[in-house]
Amino acid sequence: MIEILSSPALNTVQDLGRFGLRNHGVSTSGAMDPVALAAGNILLGNEEGAAAIEVQTFPFRVRFLADLGFAVTGADSAARLGEMALPPWWAGSACRGQLLTLDTPRQGARAYVMLPGGVDVPQVLGSRSTHLRGGFGGFAGRPLQPGDVLGAGRTEIVRAVGAVPPDCALEPVVAQEPGCLGLRVLRAGDYDLFPPDAQHRFWDTCWRISPQSDRGGYRLSGPPLALERPVEMRSYGLVPGIVQVPPAGEPIIQLSDANTAGGYPKIATVIEADLWRLGQARLGSRIRFVEVAYAEAVAAMQPVRAYLDRLARLAALHRSRSAPLH
Amino acid sequence: MLLRRSDVKRYIPSSALERDTGTAGVTATLHGQQPRVSLMGTRSVLFEAPGAFELAQQRRIWALADAVAGWPDIQEVVPGVTNLLLIFRTPPVDPEAARAALLAAWESLPPKALEGRLIEIPVVYGGELGSDLPAVSAYTGLPPQEVIRIHAEGEYTVCALGSSPGFGYLHGLDPRIFMPRKSVPSLHMLAGTVTIGGMQTGVSVATGPNGWNAIGFTEIAMFDPARDPPSLLAPGDRIRFRIARVEL
Numbered sequence: 074m075i076e077i078l079s080s081p082a083l084n085t086v087q088d089l090g091r092f093g094l095r096n097h098g099v100s101t102s103g104a105m106d107p108v109a110l111a112a113g114n115i116l117l118g119n120e121e122g123a124a125a126i127e128v129q130t131f132p133f134r135v136r137f138l139a140d141l142g143f144a145v146t147g148a149d150s151a152a153r154l155g156e157m158a159l160p161p162w163w164a165g166s167a168c169r170g171q172l173l174t175l176d177t178p179r180q181g182a183r184a185y186v187m188l189p190g191g192v193d194v195p196q197v198l199g200s201r202s203t204h205l206r207g208g209f210g211g212f213a214g215r216p217l218q219p220g221d222v223l224g225a226g227r228t229e230i231v232r233a234v235g236a237v238p239p240d241c242a243l244e245p246v247v248a249q250e251p252g253c254l255g256l257r258v259l260r261a262g263d264y265d266l267f268p269p270d271a272q273h274r275f276w277d278t279c280w281r282i283s284p285q286s287d288r289g290g291y292r293l294s295g296p297p298l299a300l301e302r303p304v305e306m307r308s309y310g311l312v313p314g315i316v317q318v319p320p321a322g323e324p325i326i327q328l329s330d331a332n333t334a335g336g337y338p339k340i341a342t343v344i345e346a347d348l349w350r351l352g353q354a355r356l357g358s359r360i361r362f363v364e365v366a367y368a369e370a371v372a373a374m375q376p377v378r379a380y381l382d383r384l385a386r387l388a389a390l391h392r393s394r395s396a397p398l399h
Numbered sequence: 400m401l402l403r404r405s406d407v408k409r410y411i412p413s414s415a416l417e418r419d420t421g422t423a424g425v426t427a428t429l430h431g432q433q434p435r436v437s438l439m440g441t442r443s444v445l446f447e448a449p450g451a452f453e454l455a456q457q458r459r460i461w462a463l464a465d466a467v468a469g470w471p472d473i474q475e476v477v478p479g480v481t482n483l484l485l486i487f488r489t490p491p492v493d494p495e496a497a498r499a500a501l502l503a504a505w506e507s508l509p510p511k512a513l514e515g516r517l518i519e520i521p522v523v524y525g526g527e528l529g530s531d532l533p534a535v536s537a538y539t540g541l542p543p544q545e546v547i548r549i550h551a552e553g554e555y556t557v558c559a560l561g562s563s564p565g566f567g568y569l570h571g572l573d574p575r576i577f578m579p580r581k582s583v584p585s586l587h588m589l590a591g592t593v594t595i596g597g598m599q600t601g602v603s604v605a606t607g608p609n610g611w612n613a614i615g616f617t618e619i620a621m622f623d624p625a626r627d628p629p630s631l632l633a634p635g636d637r638i639r640f641r642i643a644r645v646e647l
Contacts (some may be wrong), residue, residue, distance in 0.1 A: 092474065096476070096478065098562050100563075204564070259440060262438075262445055307479065307570055319610070334568075335562065340440070345440060370441045
């Protein structure tokens, strides 16, 4: 078990999301960086989608109430166990009473803390993810607070092992310019409603992620994309990554906690393979949309999958070569 | 994805396929307009019906939702307001086949009638929690009391649930009190707020950002994760709003 000592705001228990209830209006929730969550779980021998703590405000500090394994992945948050600095993307074990501290990331936005067997919270409607607006799932349906005590699915310690983070292991997929993250998108259904000058601005602008952004969506600042005349759309189901343009003209990228439906014109969709990069983009940072063909967008998931599969093989090998610890 | 062109024949009545002259040749016309089928990323396809926001169209959407739920490799089927989002487990090898199958099914399926329950929702109109009532009044040119009377006299049908847990998209709003969504959403609207957004009305179910116009408030719980089903409303249900109090 671990006790939360410091958790400033909006740090939650998340798994890979809650699916199959969009027709009840239940958004998927789930980790903003699913690759980091899966990788951390793989290091511990967990199911890829086991529940973990998503840390997006710092300093985050926990005390171990028993000897226990753990993993830290995602944003490089200068994690340390007691006074000992940990490498990024690392799994190891803590002794009872030791403190694990994550500080404001040097890079990235969200860190993940995994426990053996996953963070032990009840499944609600098929998932352990926190549904913040609905107030259910995760730990009591709310963000973590100092004093909260969380259990692990398995009380075990693990031999130390690390992973190469995906932004090192995976080739950059689009030409990245300094200070502007390139994200691959497919056009969405209403792209052609926008006049040519707005279409050009959509591609040419290095959009700034506004401070009014969160797990629900990133609001982008930049030159507005006006329609020739306003269109009143009927609400339609949507998926994380869709880029909508409200009448004021500044796009919103809908993300994990987005409503399941909306009525704003849809101009594009960030492809699934790049959502984890977006989940690590910080408020105030800049992004650019890069159009890809459908086949390329489909193929883009393959390197991500291959990265996790390779990690799983290496982690299994590591475990099989380690003498049993208990 | 498992759905291929060859699969289309297995799922669509042959009468519908006789019109198929290749993927681009599938036409579906209604009042001279075609449905729109578009990709949303690699795994989702959105079908948008043509024509007005009418219950007849929504019944065809309900029928389409039933049919596509049995297609191979479908993860989720999400009916919206005269539209349908189809989410596959894996990206379709040939999204054009999905488009063709959707258009063919739309043309061939009989509408599905749903006979739901009648649910009454008590509303405190106006006041702090219905703070956009003056704006609706100004936009429609009707006195606030008249906006309230028209809203509470209507009977509404639940077309679909979506947006937030348990939120029902309702058909039946009187065109006299249509009001466009806000250009900049309210960032903190309370759960239970009774709203008008375009040609729809609804009850917000979760506190947070909302682009619809607040005209009142109700304390009825629309969603409970411990309940089965968790939502109070279901597609096909009929809703009446009762005036509990008016605050002007």
